[in-house]
Amino acid sequence: MTAATHSPSFPPVAESADEVLLGLDPEQRQVATTLRGPVCVLAGAGTGKTRAITHRIAYGVRAGILQPASVLAVTFTNRAAGEMRGRLRGLGAGGVQARTFHSAALRQLQYFWPRAVGGDMPRLVERKVQLVAEAAARCRIRLDRNELRDVTGEIEWAKVTQTVPGDYAGAAAKAHREVPRDAAEIAQIYGLYEQLKRDRMVIDFEDVLLLTVGILQDRHDIADQIRSQYQHFVVDEYQDVSPLQQRLLDLWLGDRDSLCVVGDASQTIYSFTGATPGHLLNFRNRYPQATLVKLVRDYRSTPQVVHLANGLLAQARGKAAEHRLELISQRESGPEPAYTEYPDEPAEAEGVARRIRDLIAAGVPAGEIAVLYRINAQSEVYEQALADAGVPYQLRGAERFFERQEVRRAVVTLRGAAHSGANDPLLDAVVDLASQVRAVLSSQGWTPEPPAGSGAVRDQWESLAALVRLAEDFSRAKRDATLADLVVELDERAAAQHAPTVQGVTLASLHAAKGLEWDAVxxxxxxxxxxxxxxxxxxxxxxxxxxxxxxxxxxxRLHLTLSWALSRAPGGRGSRRPSRFLNGLRPGSAALRRSAGSADGPADGERGARKRGRRGPVQCRVCRKTLTDAGEMKLMRCEDCPSDMDEGLYERLRDWRAGQAKELGQPAFCVFTDKTLMAIAEAAPAAEGELAMISGVGGRKLERFGADVLAICAGEEPGGGSGEDA
Incomplete structure (x- = not known):
């Protein structure tokens, strides 16, 4: 098997150290055999980075250079850690610890707490939202559900960047945070939240890292014990390390440099949580003697998909862009990416559902198809369209797999069958593990063929089918595996939330899709x-x-479709523009002409149109909440959502309006209402067509005042009022 194919969950065990290296390309082999000193691996998307680092660890273990218990491999999600453990076990390095930063720190904190602090460790609060809500209420600050979520996110950001409540406002301003409330209010809530935790003797997930760092800084004897245990470190997704996680890693390392980091600055998408690619980009400054390896052979995607990906990054700017990797596809040619424009969002969703149905009919499994969007609020129209088309789907980020009622029941039933062994009549006629699992789960509703349609019955069948597939993979990797072995594997996966894949089209945000791949996207x-x-x-x-x-x-991997809708609802003004990132890449579009100081200034005719309010809007363009207030509909956003209004322009427009109103002998709102002026100041239209798209600027007002308004927006003096009634 080459790195081009999907690795099974449980690869066959390698016979020797040299066999571990088989199938690796030259760069992956260099990663696997460079076991001394600091190593920095810059790995592009689809280049087999997990393969390279797991083979590196396994080669070191099988060659006798690394002791399994002395290696700590750290990644960022339970799923990634579970996958890494499975691969290492298959390669004969099952004793290696592969964990998330939080999991590794929690384990150490639980072990050393009685010695370092004394007594029982405080209880861990898995969901801090309730405490944040109570803190806000005590501060007499009302937060709606979205604000509560966002303020909680701000507290998490502050903690991973090691910012105390008193410093939050200044730190947020310096980092250009889009704060959901006044920064002083958030700091007040943050401070009381910390006090409530102390009063109730509880800690949150960020405290796990903070307390572990504190103990390792203060107790050199404990730090030395951990360093004697773990002598070699591997960090995956290193571009996502936060300052707090880097501090913990430094304490684990001490004065040693047996560290291998893997990452891609071009996949840094979590800066809002405190992640920074700076540690990856500056690695060789810190370790001048480090070995640098670049993985650029893309085994995942076709040349057509890779060409588009490279084109996107070719237009990028900034330090991360300077370190971009030019990927080289190793796959055969495939179809060109498809670009589709729709009149409105429902039409886009229906069109996507039709194309998905066609792909499934052509043999692409539903589980190998994904619909990805920017924010979760966009999912509803696609859920409805897929349901109407009879296409099964799953929402990524919904209820955890092992917490589903049917999965819990199935695991209990499998455990009971494993305990009863040969006395279970269900198992009398079958010998191999996969057949045993099918027999047991048939009593829970699993059938060889899925039920018709969608809904709860289909969802439950998909969950059981995922367990059957997992058993098949497990038995292929471990020929003599028993039902009891599988139950142990399921328990380990449940503890790590490492769920198998459910068969259904995946609906997910772009953030949630990180680390995953599909045949069709x-x-x-x-x-x-x-x-x-x-x-x-x-x-x-x-x-x-x-x-x-x-x-x-x-x-x-193969099929890629990019689409957009010109309006939100049927019959709406089609004033939206395709993403500027596609300019110069999609057929018929020109590359952007960038203005000085702009990261991505649109071409001349598009400067104002990209962020305009439109006629007849019904959704906030920031949070996507349905708008009913006429004033908010003019702005195309909620009153409380962040504004990109040019305050100076707004004041100039107000002064001009006052003069016009005085000259006409009418109230100011008869010229333009405050909301319309705000919408103009947010849009800063550069052309008559752009001004006409703003709600509140009708044909007559455009004729009467358009030239003046456009002059003011351009920083010029208006030519004077018309003197006519509006």
């Missing part, structure tokens, strides 16, 4: 204002939005 809703998102203002924020699209493109 539909990137939807690609309009300016959605990607890049409206509230991405700074150069760095715009570039992160571009990287987010890059991540979406590189999820596709």
């Amino acid at each position: 539909f990137l939807v809703g690609l309009t300016d204002g959605m990607l890049p998102i409206t509230y991405a203002k700074t150069d760095d924020q715009i570039e992160e939005e571009r990287r987010l699209l890059y991540v979406g493109v590189t999820r596709a």
